[in-house]
Amino acid sequence: MDFASVVEGTTRFAIPRQDDDAHFPPGTAPVFFNKRMELNRDATILLLSELLPSDYLDLMAATGVRALRVAHECAIPVIANDRDAAAVRFLRDNARRLNLPIRVVNRDAHALLATERFETVDLDPFGSPAPFIDSCIRSARRYLFVTATDTAPLCGAHLKAGMRRYAARPMNTDYHPEVGLRMLIGHVARETMKYDRGIEPILSFSFEHFHRTHLRLIPGVRAADRTRTSLGYIHQCPTCAYREVEAELLPGSVICPYCSKKTDPIGPLWIGEIINREIVQNLLERIPTMILGSKARLTRHLTLLLGELPLLPHxxxxxxxxxxxxxxxxxxxxxxxxxxxxxxxxxxxxxxxxxxxxxxxxxxxxxxxxx
Ligand SMILES: C[S@@+](CC[C@H](N)C(=O)[O-])C[C@H]1O[C@@H](n2cnc3c(N)ncnc32)[C@H](O)[C@@H]1O
Ligand SMILES: [Zn+2]
CATH class of the missing domain: 3.30.56.70 (N2,N2-dimethylguanosine tRNA methyltransferase, C-terminal domain)
Known part of the structure; x- marks a missing residue:
């Protein structure tokens, strides 16, 4: 297969050459490599450089851009998986060219996760991560990173799809990106706490067309209970901008104090903190020392995140x-x-x-x- 060469961070890799596409460098293939996800990958590189876990699984690695970067830029043992044989060929060639000791796996995600455990599992699918969350939680010992690009279902623009995938009720509101992000984290929280484990969001954000969350998984009933108390509802008035937050697994009935209308519950969703402030502060100190293509945008995003009051919704x-x-x-x-x-x-x-x-x-x- 013909290929094009691309650099991201400090890593040079090959991506398949296909028909021209206005959104991508000439001759590169959107199927395998999405340049617009650079900030998403940069954030992962930055965070992993801080956390330094003992391993990292890129569950759906495609050409391996992320996996190659983690191995090269963070010096962490990497496992890169994809069920697509052509993707895996690229992955292997890239790893060989860069002389990186990446373990390349060509399996279905569920099969791999059912037979092995990893300290860090990164899930970056096309569209919704929902069908894979449970398998990821069972396999991940310590960290779970998730990307979701199904923003319309998550924020309530595609209501039925959102309810089916996430077993919660979103709503298309003035603060729809926040509903999407909190729906996603809330779903992972509910899938985790049934195993007597809890989650702690380390770094979560919305950006352009995706949501991304990096979570620490914490063992024990107490952690699971803390997670449960971070789930709840936003009650939104259907006519005015009034909203109220309730920390409960089942929604109460809330009347708008301004127009006496019955409010609509959105959730259950995550109502706790979406970042670990100390870690994000460390990331902001680390970022000037790194080579990242999206450095300026990522710095702005992290600064905004750190400046956010612990309130919701916006x-x-x-x-x-x-x-x-x-x-x-x-x-x-x-x-x-x-x-x-x-x-x-x-x-x-x-x-x-x-x-x-x-x-x-x-x-x-x-x-x-x-x-
Ligand atoms: C969005 S791409 C991954 C992009 C990559 N993480 C990156 O940053 O460039 C999704 C990949 O998931 C793979 N995939 C989809 N379903 C899978 C499954 N059930 N098991 C393993 N791989 C799967 C596809 O072959 C595709 O290469
Ligand atoms: Zn009202």
Missing amino acids: YDYHLMAKRTGASPPAMEIFLTRLRERGYRASRAHYSGTAVLTDAPLDIIQDVFKVS
Whole structure:
């Protein structure tokens, strides 16, 4: 097979050459290699350099971009699997060319996970990770990393698909990327706690067209119970922007205090922290020392994540302005005004217009109006 050469991080690898595609370097194949996932892979390289686990399984490695980078840039023992024979040929050739001692496996994901355990399992499928989560949890000793690109089902835009895959009820709201990310983590949490194990999100985020979470799996009933108490609902008013969070596995009945309508429960989803602040702080200190193609964007994203208040869900500043019919003050002025009134307020990584605050809805609306 003909191939093209690509560099990501400090790793040079071959990818299959196919028809031209506007989104990819000339002659590279979107089937095997998605350049737009570079930030996703950079974040993994950065985090693994910090965690240094004893092994790393790239469960669906395709051409092995991620696996090759982990072996080369983090010096961690890597196992790279794909059920596709052509992908595995590429993987083997790449590993040989780079002289990397990667163990290459050509099996179905479930079969491999059922027969071996790994300290770190990374699941990066096409579309939904849902059919693989249980197998991954059973095999992963310590860390589980998951990418989800089925953002429409997760955020409620494709409601029935979301409910089927994640056994929870999403809703398409002003804060849809957050619903997607928290639905994903919530699903992994429920699949984990049945084994008397818990999860701790180390680094989770939404970016463009995907969600990504890096979790620590913690053994024991106490950890599982802590995980259970981080599951709950967002009750969303169907007519106004009012929302309320409830930490329960079954939703209560909540009436909107502003318009007396019965709110709709979204969930169960993860209502706990989505990052480990100490580790993300360490990543921000480490990142200047690394060679990463998405360094500037990743630094911005991690800075936003670290600056997020531990509140949920966020408001969309533009949509709030639209709702109140006001021409909004600049974002920073808006945040300052909320703080001046004694409330906490921060940006959030979900979008350039995402705001987290503990101010009640009437105060937020007021702040818009006095612009
Ligand atoms: C999105 S690609 C992986 C991309 C890769 N991780 C990267 O960063 O470039 C998904 C891969 O999963 C493989 N795959 C899909 N279902 C699988 C299964 N049940 N077992 C093993 N591999 C599978 C496909 O052959 C495909 O190569
Ligand atoms: Zn209302």
